[in-house]
Every structure is written in C-alpha cells, then in structure tokens.
Amino acid sequence: MIIIHKTCFALLVCLAALILFGAPRAEADVAPNPEAAASDISPEQGTQVQMASERVVLDIQMRPFQRYGETFTGPVANVTADFTMRNLGSADETMEVRFPKSFPTAHGFSPIVAGNAIESIETFVNGAPVANHQETFDDTPWAVWQVNFPAGRDVNLRVQYRTLGTDFYGSIDFYYILQTGAGWRGPIGQGDIVFQFPYPADLDMVESKDTYIRAEYPSTTPPFVAEGNQLRWHFENLEPTPKDNVRLLILRPDLWQAILDARAQAQLQPNNAAAQIQLGQQYRKAIPIKKGWPHDSTIADRFGASADAAFRRAVTLAPNDFAAHLAYARFLTDHTWSLTPEPYYTQARREIARALELNPTSKDAYGIVKELDTLSTFSEIAAKITPAPAAANSLGVIAYMVRGDVWVKALPNGQAKQRTRDGHNHSPRWSPSGRWIAFRGRDDEIRVMSASGGDAQSIPNSAASGEFVWSPEDDTLAFTTRQGNLSIASPPSWREQPIVQIANQAVLAIPIAWSPNGKSLGFIQEELPRPDSLTQPLARVAILWIVQPNAPTAATLYRVEFPEEGGMLVADWLDNKRILLFSDPYLSGSILADGVPLYAFSTRESATRQFADAMLLHDDFRMVSPNRKFLAVTQGSGRETWTNKQIAVIDLTKGIKTQLTDSQTAAFSPAWSPDNARLAYSAAPDIGSVGGGDEAHAGAAKRRIWVMKRDGGSKRQLTNDAAYRDERPLWSANATHLLFARLEGDDTMSLWLMRDDGSELQLVANALSGSADDGSPPWFGYYGHIDWDTYFDWWRPTFP
Numbered sequence: 001m002i003i004i005h006k007t008c009f010a011l012l013v014c015l016a017a018l019i020l021f022g023a024p025r026a027e028a029d030v031a032p033n034p035e036a037a038a039s040d041i042s043p044e045q046g047t048q049v050q051m052a053s054e055r056v057v058l059d060i061q062m063r064p065f066q067r068y069g070e071t072f073t074g075p076v077a078n079v080t081a082d083f084t085m086r087n088l089g090s091a092d093e094t095m096e097v098r099f100p101k102s103f104p105t106a107h108g109f110s111p112i113v114a115g116n117a118i119e120s121i122e123t124f125v126n127g128a129p130v131a132n133h134q135e136t137f138d139d140t141p142w143a144v145w146q147v148n149f150p151a152g153r154d155v156n157l158r159v160q161y162r163t164l165g166t167d168f169y170g171s172i173d174f175y176y177i178l179q180t181g182a183g184w185r186g187p188i189g190q191g192d193i194v195f196q197f198p199y200p201a202d203l204d205m206v207e208s209k210d211t212y213i214r215a216e217y218p219s220t221t222p223p224f225v226a227e228g229n230q231l232r233w234h235f236e237n238l239e240p241t242p243k244d245n246v247r248l249l250i251l252r253p254d255l256w257q258a259i260l261d262a263r264a265q266a267q268l269q270p271n272n273a274a275a276q277i278q279l280g281q282q283y284r285k286a287i288p289i290k291k292g293w294p295h296d297s298t299i300a301d302r303f304g305a306s307a308d309a310a311f312r313r314a315v316t317l318a319p320n321d322f323a324a325h326l327a328y329a330r331f332l333t334d335h336t337w338s339l340t341p342e343p344y345y346t347q348a349r350r351e352i353a354r355a356l357e358l359n360p361t362s363k364d365a366y367g368i369v370k371e372l373d374t375l376s377t378f379s380e381i382a383a384k385i386t387p388a389p390a391a392a393n394s395l396g397v398i399a400y401m402v403r404g405d406v407w408v409k410a411l412p413n414g415q416a417k418q419r420t421r422d423g424h425n426h427s428p429r430w431s432p433s434g435r436w437i438a439f440r441g442r443d444d445e446i447r448v449m450s451a452s453g454g455d456a457q458s459i460p461n462s463a464a465s466g467e468f469v470w471s472p473e474d475d476t477l478a479f480t481t482r483q484g485n486l487s488i489a490s491p492p493s494w495r496e497q498p499i500v501q502i503a504n505q506a507v508l509a510i511p512i513a514w515s516p517n518g519k520s521l522g523f524i525q526e527e528l529p530r531p532d533s534l535t536q537p538l539a540r541v542a543i544l545w546i547v548q549p550n551a552p553t554a555a556t557l558y559r560v561e562f563p564e565e566g567g568m569l570v571a572d573w574l575d576n577k578r579i580l581l582f583s584d585p586y587l588s589g590s591i592l593a594d595g596v597p598l599y600a601f602s603t604r605e606s607a608t609r610q611f612a613d614a615m616l617l618h619d620d621f622r623m624v625s626p627n628r629k630f631l632a633v634t635q636g637s638g639r640e641t642w643t644n645k646q647i648a649v650i651d652l653t654k655g656i657k658t659q660l661t662d663s664q665t666a667a668f669s670p671a672w673s674p675d676n677a678r679l680a681y682s683a684a685p686d687i688g689s690v691g692g693g694d695e696a697h698a699g700a701a702k703r704r705i706w707v708m709k710r711d712g713g714s715k716r717q718l719t720n721d722a723a724y725r726d727e728r729p730l731w732s733a734n735a736t737h738l739l740f741a742r743l744e745g746d747d748t749m750s751l752w753l754m755r756d757d758g759s760e761l762q763l764v765a766n767a768l769s770g771s772a773d774d775g776s777p778p779w780f781g782y783y784g785h786i787d788w789d790t791y792f793d794w795w796r797p798t799f800p
Helices: 179-183 253-268 273-286 298-317 322-335 344-358 363-373 378-385 589-593 693-700
Strands: 049-067 070-087 093-100 118-125 128-130 133-137 140-149 154-164 166-168 171-176 188-196 225-227 230-238 246-251 397-402 405-410 426-430 436-440 446-450 468-470 477-480 486-489 497-500 506-514 521-527 541-548 551-558 566-573 578-585 596-602 607-615 622-624 630-635 646-651 656-659 665-672 678-685 704-709 724-731 737-744 749-755 762-768 792-795
Touching (some): 049 171, 049 253, 093 118, 118 140, 140 154, 188 246, 253 273, 273 298, 273 322, 298 322, 322 344, 322 363, 344 363, 397 426, 397 762, 426 468, 446 477, 477 506, 497 541, 506 566, 521 566, 541 566, 541 578, 566 622, 607 630, 630 665, 646 665, 665 724, 678 693, 704 724
Parallel strands (some): 049 188
Antiparallel strands (some): 070 154, 118 128, 133 140, 166 171, 188 230, 225 230, 397 405, 426 436, 436 446, 486 497, 506 521, 521 541, 541 551, 566 578, 596 607, 630 646, 646 656, 678 704, 737 749, 749 762
C-alpha cells in the first residue's frame, strides 16, 4: 500500500476495518462497499519506477485487542506487504510515499474511524526499519516516509500493520485494493495476495454469491486457489483496474473452528444423536441472519442444508429423543421467516408435535408452538413477508431453459434471473426444498447449483446417459454412475455415496424411482448369464431391486413374472408398497416405442396386476394422485400422439378403471389438482394414424388445455388460441392456477399461467430453447410428443 506523494502515483493497498460486535446472528445494516478514492491522489507527472512484484500475506486469527478502554476478541489480520520496486529510468528518483490509516468507502476514505482501521504501521526499506509520520490529506490520515529509488536498481519496501475485519451478518470482510497500482510505470510484474488461516482453507467458509462479490469484485472468484491453510490470488503483468480489487467474505474464524470441531466429533461418533445435534447447532449459529431472516447467501445455503441434514440424522438415530426433535424444530422455525418459508413451516409443526409427545410440559417447546401459531397458514406467512397478495406469493418458482442456459423466475411476476452462461444445459430439476437445481450440463454430466445463484457443481462419476432423481423428502439426489452402478449425493459436498454395485454380466436398466416416503429406491437389474457354448443364445433375466440408501445391505430382490418374454422397466411408485412397472417384451426398443402394458407390483404380496393394455413410456402420460388413491394414465398403442390416446383413471382402492375421454379425441398429459378432484390435460381431435407431414402438423396444432372432474364429468376447454399448441398443464399448489407450455407455428416455445377457469392468461417465460449442442426441437418432437421436462420444472410450496 504505497502511494507516491505529489509527483508520482503509487500503489494503494487497503483493508477495511470497522468491526461490529455482538451475537453471531448479527442484525445490522450492510457495511459500505469499499472503493479506492483514487481520483484526488493522481500523479502530476509520470515516473520511471515499476512495481516488479508484490506479495501480501494477511494472517487472520481471532485475537484480543483494545477498544474504548476495554478488551475485545475478534477477527484480526496481521498483514505483511512486500514490494519490489524497479527504477527503469536513467536517473534516481527520491520521493515521499504514503500509506492510508483509514478505510475506504464509496465516498472516499472515511476519517470517522481514523486510526482504528489500520494500526501499528511499521515501514521498511531494503530490510531496514524506517520511521514514518502522520499527515492528513483531504481529511484522511496517512503514514508518510521518504524513499530513494536509484536508477537501474531494485528497492524492496515492506509495510507491516494490523487490521480488523468488517462484520457482515456474522461473516467477515477483508479487502485488498489493487486499482491504484496503475500509477506505476507499466504493469505490475507479478503478485500474490495470500489470506492465511489457522486451519486448512476450505471453500465452504467462503461467500461467493454474485450480488455480494462478483458484481463489484469480479476478480475475486475465480481465480483464487486453496492451498493448505491459504487462499491465494496470483497475477502477472497486471494493469490494475477496479475489477481487479479483491474482497474476501468468509465465515467468522471462531464460528468456522466450532464447525470443524463438531464435524470431527460427528465423524468419530457417526451414530451418536447428541453429536449430530451439536453439529446441526453449530451450522445453525453460523448461518448469516439479517433482520431476523436467514440471509440470502451461498454460506446460508450450504450451512442451512448441512444443519438440516445433521438434525434429520439426529431424529433418525434417536426418534424418541426430545432434545433432537426440539433442536430440529427450532432450526426449522428460524427458516419459516425466510423468503421461502415452505417446507420449513410444515416440517417444524411435525417436529414440535413429536417433541411435545415426548415432553408435554416443556416451556421451550411451547415457545416454538406460540411462534408457529402466528404463522398458522401459508397465506399469513406470505402476508408477513410482503404486502403483495398471498396468492401471488404462493405460486413457487420455475426453472427453465433459454439457449441452453438455466433461468429462474418466481411466479407470477418475479424477475427472470440467469443462472448459467455456458449454453450447454438442459433438463432442470428442483430439489424438494426448492434450494437446489440439478440439470444436465455439457456432455450430459449431472450438475447441481444453488437456486439463489453461484457456480454449478458437477456430480462426480455421473453417467452421461444415466438417470438422476431427487428424493421426494429431502435434498438427496440418486443417479447412475459411469460404471452402471447406483449412487446418491447430497449437499453441501455432493460427494458420491455408492449404494448398489451392479455385478459383472449385469446392467442397471433406467429409469430409477424413489418411494413416496423417500426411504427406498426401485430399479431393474438385467442379468446376462454366460452361455455354456458359443451356439447357446444369451437370455437376459430382469430382477426388481428395492434398496434403502441408508441401509443398502438390506436390498430386496424380486423376480417379477410377466406373460411376455423379456424384461421390465420401473415407471413409478403408487405407494410405499406398490411399484409401477412397464413390461419390456423381447427387450425390443421398437415394441416399447409403440406402447406396452403397465403393471402394479405389490412388494407385500409379491404379485402383479395389469393396469393398462398398452401405453407409451412418456413421464407425462401417467400421474398418481396426491392422496395416492388414484392413478391417471394415457392409454393406447402406437407411437403417434395425435391418435388413439385416451385418458383413464384407476381407483387404486377398488381396482376399478374408468375411461374418461372418447375415441374421437387424442388426449394425454393428465395432471391432478392438489385436492384430487380434477384433472387438467391436453387434447385435440383424433386425426388417425397419418405418420407425420402437414396433416399431423395441423392436427397437433389444435391441442388445447382442458379440465374435467375425476369421474370425467364437467369437461371444460380453457385455452382457444389458434396461434398456439398447448400442452403439459400443471397445477399450482393452492389449486388456483395452471402453468402450461405453448408452441407457436415457428417452433417458438413459451410458458403461460392462467387461473383454473382459464382467465387471467399471462406469459411468464418466452423463447424456451435447447442447448447449443442440440438446438430446439421441431414441432414433431417424437411423433408429436415434446419432452417439456427437458425445458422447465416448477417448484411449488407445500401447504400445511
């Protein structure tokens, strides 16, 4: 941090100070954004001195210091800044250099805390200490000393000082301002800025949210690297500008050390509920809190997910432990005041109810009940958060694709925000909590990112052509690996956890499916027995596996018998004991493409029951009702979707199937309303088996969104615009709105929202398109079926 006085402009290195003390869950206004006040200290003439190199080490510790006659403990950085200055000219230059003793703000250097931000400044020239004195320029105090720069020689300068961090909702800010180094002759040759910690550097403790870091400090992340106990920035031949300034926002060191200690204890005692509770509480303490709400940051995302996982583990290990349920309820209740209160509110009610069963007289438990009682309905939660109408805030968030990038938008009128920028992505999928989005990236690798932004993380070893499915109960992702095995991953590390290793001469047949309670995964393993001779044909044997990720050794195998030869494919679960299976006759892709029977297999009875004679495998051609009592299917053979497709409902309690649409209509994509009473679907006149061409194009263009009762009565057409083809309807969680997809004649894709009576039609996302790898599909798709799930997904809040 050196500045040439009067005649020459120099380097400014500045660290923000001003620490705000209090509880880790600090409630305070945002600290000023620091900027170097460079305009009033520009050189009046040039200099021949170049900054050949610099190395700045900030050793960050929790240490005691004096303020206002009292001793405090807080994050302190002892800083050593070394500079090699090289006079490239033919004449010596002697000048005063100065160093700021205050911190920079958006309006210049603040004189308010003069002497508090930068303390105990020591200065050295060529290793020898030199005295400095204080001068004031523009109301800002500076340390000033004189330096001689001989022609053609290097001069080594060192500045040592101490600075305090800036508290930012429980995290700590440190800055390094490079832009004022532009006044030296030529670029800065090379440099290293090193933040050093008393523990291994871990990216989990670093905040990287765009709106806090990259918007004003784009060089901060990347290119820093973690090496041992250090985070280090390195640069060469730099002409510094404001975009090169560095800001490091990290978790407060004492909070991070407490997490490390709790992690170590939990690893030593993985089945100890108390250790898991302690781990969850340490994560909870570290979540930045702003005015009573968990702050919107990547640190909050990571630690919130980690705390949730630890508390869930605790109540799983000790289901009758009052302390475990109380701690989990307290954590969840904190989050009911966030911008996305669900599913925390509903789960908090469950946990506190269980806690009171175990300890009916607990005052702490009743305190949480009282707090939750003020948020007894989701509409009241929404009203507390924002003055907007409750219905407008209960519609959730969509993730959708535009030119291969993921965008998100809160419905109905939220601001669209781009989350990826590489143009090679598709198939976004929301996690149950709405905090994460999984999607396919370049080369179809599985990637996961926070819904609030930040870098996407690749799932190691995920198969390019495999499957990935979120658990319905928590943010756990199941996927198939490159080796054809089954694994899971969960935040914050997203490390692969192998579940099932498929044996040699066997294949894991996708898809895979979670049970409704999230405890089991179902999939098919196809065995290929080795023939006894070269003339003996290969015969595959399909086996249904049911495996619990938390107890993979307890996997159950079922040999399911079908009338046809061949295999089977998992379709879905009806409930926690019955699983839907497609037959796979003769393992023929051509037969599958034209429709196959659908069966329900009961794990309790080891028996199958046929539900449909023939239907296509498209995911939107079947849907289990929310109460798990009914199954809606699109039945009918033939791969063409403009003919021989009718919707039927199967009463799963009585075993009765009722066809709801007639043979003159091609109808598909049945979608249950949340109250199990109505079905939305897409339909058009049946045009017969035409194969394709203009007639098929015109027929598909007549598809509209319809709604009917569960028994097929009261059919009502909701859309009727000849400019669009309407498909893939979905209900809002409060049953007041429908989201659906539209295709125009030029293949432009869009998403629209309307009331459940067809009124208040609203465009919410336009120009949906695929990645740069595959482009947008034509109207034909696959015989008239567009897989809309590759272009959007809708996270909807869960109502109590």
